[in-house]
Amino acid sequence: MIDFDQSTGIFHLHNDHVSYVLQVVRERYLLHRYWGRPLKKFRDSSPLQSIDRAFSPQPAAYPNERTFSLDVVQQEYPSYGHGDYRLPAYEVRLGNGTTVTELFYDGYKITKGKPKFAGLPAVYAQESEAETLHIYLLDSQGKLAVELLYTLMADSALLTRSARLTNCDSEALDLTNAASFALDFADHDFDRLSLYGGHAAERSLERVPLMRGVQETGSRRGASSHQQSPFLALARRDAGETSGEVYGFSLIWSGEASFTTEVEQFGTTRVIGGINPFEFKWHLAPRENFQTPEAMLVYSDKGLNGMSQVFHQTVREHIVRGRHQHELRPILVNNWEATYFDFDEEKIDSLAQSAADLGLELLVLDDGWFGKRNDDNSSLGDWFVNTDKLKQGLKGVAASAHKRGLKFGLWFEPEMISEDSELFRAHPDWILHVPDYENSFGRHQLVLDLSRAEVCDYIVKAVGDVLESAEIDYVKWDFNRHLTEAFSGALSSEHQGETKTRFVLGLYDVLERLTVKFPHILWESCSGGGGRFDAGMLYYMPQTWTSDNTDAVCRLSIQSGTSLVFPPLTMGAHVSVVPNHQVGRVTSLQTRTLCAFGGDFGYELDITRMSEAEKEQVKQHVALYKKLRPTLQLGKFYRLLTPFTGTKNETAWQFVSQDGREVIVLYFKTLAEPATPIRTLQLTALDADAEYELTDYLPAQRTSMDFGGEKALDQVGQVFYGDELMYNGLGVEKIDTDFAGYMWVFAKK
Numbered sequence: 001m002i003d004f005d006q007s008t009g010i011f012h013l014h015n016d017h018v019s020y021v022l023q024v025v026r027e028r029y030l031l032h033r034y035w036g037r038p039l040k041k042f043r044d045s046s047p048l049q050s051i052d053r054a055f056s057p058q059p060a061a062y063p064n065e066r067t068f069s070l071d072v073v074q075q076e077y078p079s080y081g082h083g084d085y086r087l088p089a090y091e092v093r094l095g096n097g098t099t100v101t102e103l104f105y106d107g108y109k110i111t112k113g114k115p116k117f118a119g120l121p122a123v124y125a126q127e128s129e130a131e132t133l134h135i136y137l138l139d140s141q142g143k144l145a146v147e148l149l150y151t152l153m154a155d156s157a158l159l160t161r162s163a164r165l166t167n168c169d170s171e172a173l174d175l176t177n178a179a180s181f182a183l184d185f186a187d188h189d190f191d192r193l194s195l196y197g198g199h200a201a202e203r204s205l206e207r208v209p210l211m212r213g214v215q216e217t218g219s220r221r222g223a224s225s226h227q228q229s230p231f232l233a234l235a236r237r238d239a240g241e242t243s244g245e246v247y248g249f250s251l252i253w254s255g256e257a258s259f260t261t262e263v264e265q266f267g268t269t270r271v272i273g274g275i276n277p278f279e280f281k282w283h284l285a286p287r288e289n290f291q292t293p294e295a296m297l298v299y300s301d302k303g304l305n306g307m308s309q310v311f312h313q314t315v316r317e318h319i320v321r322g323r324h325q326h327e328l329r330p331i332l333v334n335n336w337e338a339t340y341f342d343f344d345e346e347k348i349d350s351l352a353q354s355a356a357d358l359g360l361e362l363l364v365l366d367d368g369w370f371g372k373r374n375d376d377n378s379s380l381g382d383w384f385v386n387t388d389k390l391k392q393g394l395k396g397v398a399a400s401a402h403k404r405g406l407k408f409g410l411w412f413e414p415e416m417i418s419e420d421s422e423l424f425r426a427h428p429d430w431i432l433h434v435p436d437y438e439n440s441f442g443r444h445q446l447v448l449d450l451s452r453a454e455v456c457d458y459i460v461k462a463v464g465d466v467l468e469s470a471e472i473d474y475v476k477w478d479f480n481r482h483l484t485e486a487f488s489g490a491l492s493s494e495h496q497g498e499t500k501t502r503f504v505l506g507l508y509d510v511l512e513r514l515t516v517k518f519p520h521i522l523w524e525s526c527s528g529g530g531g532r533f534d535a536g537m538l539y540y541m542p543q544t545w546t547s548d549n550t551d552a553v554c555r556l557s558i559q560s561g562t563s564l565v566f567p568p569l570t571m572g573a574h575v576s577v578v579p580n581h582q583v584g585r586v587t588s589l590q591t592r593t594l595c596a597f598g599g600d601f602g603y604e605l606d607i608t609r610m611s612e613a614e615k616e617q618v619k620q621h622v623a624l625y626k627k628l629r630p631t632l633q634l635g636k637f638y639r640l641l642t643p644f645t646g647t648k649n650e651t652a653w654q655f656v657s658q659d660g661r662e663v664i665v666l667y668f669k670t671l672a673e674p675a676t677p678i679r680t681l682q683l684t685a686l687d688a689d690a691e692y693e694l695t696d697y698l699p700a701q702r703t704s705m706d707f708g709g710e711k712a713l714d715q716v717g718q719v720f721y722g723d724e725l726m727y728n729g730l731g732v733e734k735i736d737t738d739f740a741g742y743m744w745v746f747a748k749k
Contacts, residue, residue: 002110002131002152011108011133012042013150017157018299020150022076022135028104030135030148032074032184036245037301048073053266057083072266074184077137077148077163079103086270087214087262089182090163091277092144095171103146106138114151114160119505121252121539122294123151123160123318130154143169153318157310162294167284174497175282179274180251180295188212188263190247191237193304195229195561200549200582202226202530203561205644210234210263218258218276222447222483222500223527224251224534231565232259232273239303241639242684246300248307249273250565252319253293254536255504256280279486281497296535304564305638305684312567312637319535320542320570322515324522328629329543329569329600330361330407331622332474337550337576338606341368341375344389349400354607356404358615359622362474362602363401364409369394371421377444380416381423383462385469394470402471409474409522410466414459415507416445416480423458430455432499434487442481450506451499452490460513467518477511477541479527504536511540524572533562543570543600550576550604551583552595553670553739556651559598560642568655569633573599577606589614590701591741593621594666597632598653601625624696628745631657631664638684640665649673652681663692663746665730669700672736680729686722692746693719699733700740719749 003012009024010033021034021042034042050067059082062068070084080088081100093099111134113127135148147164161181167173190210194217195203217232219225230251236244249271251257256276263269273295282290296314300306316325333355339347352363370386371379379386385393392399394410401408417424417431424431424446431446433439439446448455467475488499515523523541525532529548537544544566547558555573562571573596578586596602603618610618625632632655640652649671655664667681686692694715725746732742 002133004108004110008044010042010044011135012039013133013152013159014038015152015154015156017155018152018159020152020159024105025073029070029073030076030105030137032076035183035247036299059083074186074268075182076135077103077146077182078270086264087260087272088177089179089272090146090165090175091177093174093176094143094169095173101144102140103137103144104140106136106145108136109134115149117162117291117294119508120291120293121319121508121536122162123158123252123296123314124321125151125153125318128154139168143167143173153314156313157299158314159297160294161297163292164289165284165292166289167286170286172283172285172494175284175290176280177277178280178282178290178292179272180292181249181274181297182270182272183297185234185269185271188267188269189237190234190269191239192261193233193235194259195231195564197226197229197561199226199528199531200547201554202533202547202558203229204557205561205564205642207235207644209237210261210269212263214260214262216258216260218260218278219256220276220278222256222486222503223479223532224254224257224536225482226528226531229565230257230259230534232261232271233304233307233564234261234269234271235304240645241305241642242303244301244303246304246307248298248300248311248565250296250311250535251293252296252535252539253504254507254532254534256500275501279497280501282501283494283498293536308564308639309636311565315535315538315565315570316567319538321539322519322542324542326634328633329522330474331359331625332362332364332409332602333360333607334364334366334476334574334602334604336366336411337581337604341373343368345391345396345400348390348397350608351606352401352404352406355406358607358618359626360406360603362407362409364411364474364476365397366411366476367413367478369410378418378420380413380418380445381421381448383412383414383466394466394472398470398472407473408471409476410472411476411478412463412466413478413480414463414510415448415450417448418445429489432483432485432487432503433489434485437485440484442484445481447481447483449488449490449503450510451488451502452506456506456510459510463514464517467521472521474522474524476524476526476545479532482531508536508540515540530558530562533566535565538566538570543572545572546599549582550574551580551585552587552592552741553585554583555595556668556670557643559595560639560644560651560653563637563639568599568637571599572602573597574602574604576604585739587739588701588741589617589621590698591668591739594698594741594743595668597625597628597666597743600633601629628662628664631655631662634658635662635664636685640681640684641667643670650679654683654685656685660687661748663748665744665746667732667742669740671738672740676734678734679732681732682727682729683725686726687748688721688723688726690722691719691749692722692725693717693749694744695747696743696745698743700735700737700742
């Protein structure tokens with residue numbers, strides 16, 4: 001619900017979960033007043049104080065009022081140049097070269113539901129599910145107009161924000177910064193949480209005290225990146241997984257992003273998030289506008305888990321679209337780590353037969369099926385079948401899978417091009433390339449210029465033709481290098497600063513056209529694993545390959561970090577061979593399996609070469625997963641222990657079905673330790689007054705082959721009240737082996 005008090009200029013956005021308050025002061029300045037626990041009514045119990053601050057100038061309208069300065073008030077979308085020396089939310093360069101503008105309040109509108117943004121992914125909602133506040137700001141000289149959009153979901157602590165900037169001048173202007181949101185806090189008593197990493201080591205949680213000055217989390221790689229996820233949280237110092245205040249921010253954008261915090265001289269905090277302003281420039285002709293990507297803002301008074309619950313529910317219900325949104329995802333086997341480029345029809349046929357025998361449901365043919373692709377040196381862009389490998393084409397391998405009751409999937413990397421390709425020889429001008437300079441290469445490949453309409457049209461047709469040529473049920477869409485030489489031959493010099501942004505907009509156009517045309521296909525995004533794991537991609541593709549690193553121990557960190565924003569349903573998670581191909585570690589099949597249960601489950605190894613004992617174990621795992629899949633994929637997810645806190649040696653996840661009837665607990669201990677205390681896991685989100693029966697229990701696997709070992713603490717069949725499981729906890733059997741994985745399953749009586 002959104003209320004406006006004309007007499008005080010106060011806007012109050014509120015529901016049962018959160019309140020957000022902003023105020024128009026002196027009929028021109030839009031200030032931030034409150035964001036936190038829901039309030040019945042905001043009556044300004046802590047009014048603005050007028051204090052004379054040295055070296056904080058007064059606006060021109062109040063030259064003798066030394067107690068009022070934009071340098072010290074909390075603002076909603078601040079500018080620069082009129083006395084506020086903190087970082088601004090936007091920057092422009094006008095036709096005469098000046099960068100100074102001045103935005104004043106110019107009205108508002110409240111609408112039901114949520115507006116859509118042409119060409120951009122965003123949260124979607126029905127009229128009954130949300131209300132939107134439109135705040136209009138206008139430059140005092142009429143040169144720039146800004147519409148701020150605030151959408152509050154009816155039954156959630158989620159608020160979305162974005163901005164639309166319009167050139168109202170008679171001359172063109174350049175936007176050199178256009179944040180999706182800015183927000184000022186009255187203090188800086190926070191820890192700053194971000195997700196950092198690299199290829200095969202994505203989304204580790206870093207928690208540091210908020211420091212005076214400027215701190216930034218951002219990507220300058222043309223994509224949301226493995227290195228810095230488009231996410232930031234500010235947590236009170238005492239906030240943990242289940243208690244304390246947390247303010248979370250996530251951008252619905254797949255390109256370069258930036259989250260900046262600034263603690264200034266008086267101890268206040270400014271947070272700004274949006275497209276990274278580094279090298280960004282958008283040329284606006286008169287009357288043209290620029291819509292920023294949307295940001296999701298979440299308040300939680302129940303710690304990080306409370307924040308994650310809001311993000312998860314939003315992603316499941318208001319980001320992911322299409323027929324696969326609530327469908328159970330199939331158990332797959334991908335041939336990449338099984339064969340790499342070395343395969344033929346006979347090998348893929350044998351994989352299909354083994355997959356069917358083991359109870360798997362989807363066979364995915366990865367890189368190497370097209371052009372003359374026998375290594376990563378050639379053929380990207382040539383999306384036609386390599387008939388030397390596949391004599392009967394894609395129809396043959398698809399039919400081989402389907403006749404065995406499997407679905408069939410295919411790998412693409414459509415945004416890339418190889419120099420050794422028919423496409424490059426025909427269209428060398430289609431790449432991102434700076435005139436007079438040599439090209440940089442990544443993985444022997446170059447990047448197509450998706451700011452060009454003809455390139456986007458080619459991708460849509462080439463991929464579409466393949467998808468129409470055979471019965472294909474799944475697509476893995478990869479992106480294996482970041483942008484360099486980001487210059488477009490199709491744009492004039494004044495528009496070159498738009499290239500990387502237009503690349504992402506071109507990608508969104510391609511994805512919208514293809515996913516609408518082929519709605520039956522389950523699409524999975526990938527970027528060398530998790531290099532583009534963001535809400536923007538999930539708007540088009542309901543799941544993402546979480547990381548190229550398939551080692552179970554590494555995945556505990558990667559999947560735990562990813563879960564801060566994204567639910568397990570969005571995470572591809574596979575069992576791979578040991579020694580692991582990325583780190584060489586040897587872990588039990590059970591531990592690898594239970595870790596992969598924490599996402600969209602599958603296999604990434606040569607299942608035809610497994611021993612009979614291993615195959616029997618896989619059959620048991622597959623049958624167990626199918627039984628538990630509704631809760632693991634569609635249930636609510638909670639982190640009980642993470643490798644980022646405490647001993648850093650333990651991880652525990654809890655899944656609760658949407659109706660609360662089933663509870664699954666997974667526990668992992670990385671390294672065995674001597675003389676350790678007995679671990680008890682305090683469960684969460686149970687009905688304290690209800691009884692829960694332990695229906696299944698897997699202790700850690702003691703050897704490489706046993707299926708759960710001896711069940712020393714086997715209490716299957718026993719019944720416990722929810723309060724005991726939450727407050728007294730669940731005892732974990734001590735075992736002296738590295739890389740241990742356990743599972744408990746409870747049924748609510």
